[in-house]
Amino acid sequence: MSGTAPRTRPAATRDALVEAAFALFLEQGFERTTVDEIAARAGIGRRSFFRYFPSKEDVVFPDHERSLDDLRAALDEPGAEPGEEDPVARACAATLVVARMYAAQPDRSLLRYRLTRQVPALRSRELTVVGRYERALAEYLRRSFGGRPDGRLRADVVAASAVAAHNNALRSWLRAGATGDAVAEVDRALDLVRTAWGTGQGAGQAPEQDYVVLVARRGAPLPRVVRDLEAVLGERE
Amino acid sequence: MSGTAPRTRPAATRDALVEAAFALFLEQGFERTTVDEIAARAGIGRRSFFRYFPSKEDVVFPDHERSLDDLRAALDEPGAEPGEEDPVARACAATLVVARMYAAQPDRSLLRYRLTRQVPALRSRELTVVGRYERALAEYLRRSFGGRPDGRLRADVVAASAVAAHNNALRSWLRAGATGDAVAEVDRALDLVRTAWGTGQGAGQAPEQDYVVLVARRGAPLPRVVRDLEAVLGERE
Numbered sequence: 001m002s003g004t005a006p007r008t009r010p011a012a013t014r015d016a017l018v019e020a021a022f023a024l025f026l027e028q029g030f031e032r033t034t035v036d037e038i039a040a041r042a043g044i045g046r047r048s049f050f051r052y053f054p055s056k057e058d059v060v061f062p063d064h065e066r067s068l069d070d071l072r073a074a075l076d077e078p079g080a081e082p083g084e085e086d087p088v089a090r091a092c093a094a095t096l097v098v099a100r101m102y103a104a105q106p107d108r109s110l111l112r113y114r115l116t117r118q119v120p121a122l123r124s125r126e127l128t129v130v131g132r133y134e135r136a137l138a139e140y141l142r143r144s145f146g147g148r149p150d151g152r153l154r155a156d157v158v159a160a161s162a163v164a165a166h167n168n169a170l171r172s173w174l175r176a177g178a179t180g181d182a183v184a185e186v187d188r189a190l191d192l193v194r195t196a197w198g199t200g201q202g203a204g205q206a207p208e209q210d211y212v213v214l215v216a217r218r219g220a221p222l223p224r225v226v227r228d229l230e231a232v233l234g235e236r237e
Numbered sequence: 238m239s240g241t242a243p244r245t246r247p248a249a250t251r252d253a254l255v256e257a258a259f260a261l262f263l264e265q266g267f268e269r270t271t272v273d274e275i276a277a278r279a280g281i282g283r284r285s286f287f288r289y290f291p292s293k294e295d296v297v298f299p300d301h302e303r304s305l306d307d308l309r310a311a312l313d314e315p316g317a318e319p320g321e322e323d324p325v326a327r328a329c330a331a332t333l334v335v336a337r338m339y340a341a342q343p344d345r346s347l348l349r350y351r352l353t354r355q356v357p358a359l360r361s362r363e364l365t366v367v368g369r370y371e372r373a374l375a376e377y378l379r380r381s382f383g384g385r386p387d388g389r390l391r392a393d394v395v396a397a398s399a400v401a402a403h404n405n406a407l408r409s410w411l412r413a414g415a416t417g418d419a420v421a422e423v424d425r426a427l428d429l430v431r432t433a434w435g436t437g438q439g440a441g442q443a444p445e446q447d448y449v450v451l452v453a454r455r456g457a458p459l460p461r462v463v464r465d466l467e468a469v470l471g472e473r474e
Contacts, residue, residue, distance in 0.1 A: 127364040153426050156405045157398050157433075164397030168390045189390055196394075196433045 014052050014062070016042040021059040022111055030056075030119045057125045060112055064129050067101040071133060075140040087144035088158055088198045091137050092190040095162050098133060099186035102170060106178035113174040134163045158197045165189040251289050251299070253279040258296040259348055267293075267356045294362045297349055301366050304338040308370060312377040324381030325395055325435045328374050329427040332399050335370060336423040339407060343415035350411040371400045395434045402426040 020041035024033040035056050039049040053059045074094035102109040116122045141155035148154060169189035173182040257278035261270040272293050276286040290296045311331035339346040353359045378392035385391060406426035410419040 124361050124365055127368060128361055131364060150429060153402060153405045153429060157401045157429055160397040160401030161394050164394045165390060168393045192387065192390060192394055 009051055013042065013044060013048075017044070017049065017052055018059060018062045018108075021056075022108060025060075025115060026111060030060075030115055030122065057121055060115060060122055061125065061129055063101050063105075064132075067098055068132055068136060070097045070101075071095070072136055072140075075136065086194075086199050087141055089194055090144075091141055091158065091162055092187075092194055094140075095133075095137065095166050095190060096183055096187060099166060099170060099183045102173075103182035106182075110174060110178045113171075130163060130167070134159050137162055154197075158193070161193045161197060162190060165193050250279065250281060250285075254281070254286060254289055255296060255299045255345075258293075259345060262297075262352060263348060267297075267352055267359065294358055297352060297359055298362065298366055300338050301369075304335055305369055305373060307334045307338075308332070309373050309377075312373065323431075323436050324378055326431055327381075328378055328395065328399055329424075329431055331377075332370075332374065332403050332427060333420055333424060336403060336407060336420045339410075340419040343419075347411060347415045350408075367400060367404070371396050374399055391434075395430070398430045398434060399427060402430050 017038060021033070021038045024037055024041065033056070035049050036046050038056070038059065039046045042049075053062075071094050074097050075090065116126045137159035138155050141158055142152055145151035145155050166186050166189065169186040170182060173180055173185055254275060258270070258275045261274055261278065270293070272286050273283050275293070275296065276283045279286075290299075308331050311334050312327065353363045375392045375396035378395055379389055382388035382392050403423050403426065406423040407419060410417055410422055
């Protein structure tokens, strides 16, 4: 960073750059827009642009750093005691932070969606950004699954599942013109992840002891199955 | 592509370019190696290089196109009748195609692993490559899950799970110096995916009709549960 860079960078200027950039991308395309044009429209100099964003690509994803911080905060905030909370449920809940960022600015999200599909450099940048969310989730889950022999593997796979479910629902929302409730749709998609990977630890709403699951071969003698069932269901009485 | 490009591009020249590139990257680093140097060491001209690879980055991943073709072929080859084969099991088996590519050239895989960790442009390229494998898996699974209301979502999530499991095991193998059996390690990691997402369809070992699964709330009246169970178990008689 230049030694003459201001120590504080006004958020208003940053917002003005983002607004200018998205307007220009919409008017004349991403490739044909220069950093000079973005800076000029925002009323600042070219060199000042680079105090806010390292490149033209980065201005397309202005909120991801903050969103990544929010995701990490949601993963790390004090909650239930270890062992009392399902880490998969917490990872899924934290993933909604990202959906909220998209939902807060539907027009910008839509334009970014179109841009990332048209411009390979932006698609590539987006993959990097998504990779950082996935790594933050995986790191949290590795800590949570530390005691399991397959902890690292499971953490990576669950993190990838959560990101894939999030992105699937988000893309559906974007394809539908960013109408509807993005956060609710992402949350519903994450149910698949909670069901497949949840540890069954939870805040007591539905402790697993409240259910009995019985699996019987169809050819099993009926009286024996009923006796086994009675033995289990009758425990409470 | 240039109009003067030869219609056939000798595989030997392609291999020579890859060998030259990896040797130079090892000797002097990726950034400091130029396309001119790679071409010169392989004994061809600079312009010929670009008939084989669009960029210096691409020469680091020379086998991915073929590997992607192999993956698609493994997914599409005629096998069991639809409904008789578990699509998740087939997707996992096909994923091993990629592990085999890495395992076939441990030294090159190790060097690529080091390069992708040092050079952001290569890391970004690798994410794009991995994204293409994931998409091929997801497209196959979408076709297979077409009948389910959550088919598209499930396909994306299973594909992401398989890729994450593959990459986790492959990274462990690379961190251990690319000794050991990469394919067996990846296959073992994929068991987690098969277990979590497998549909239970299979080659007749365990058709789902042979089992009855009953879920009962612990507080459910016992006689009613037994009556429901009899109704189901009794069907065959």
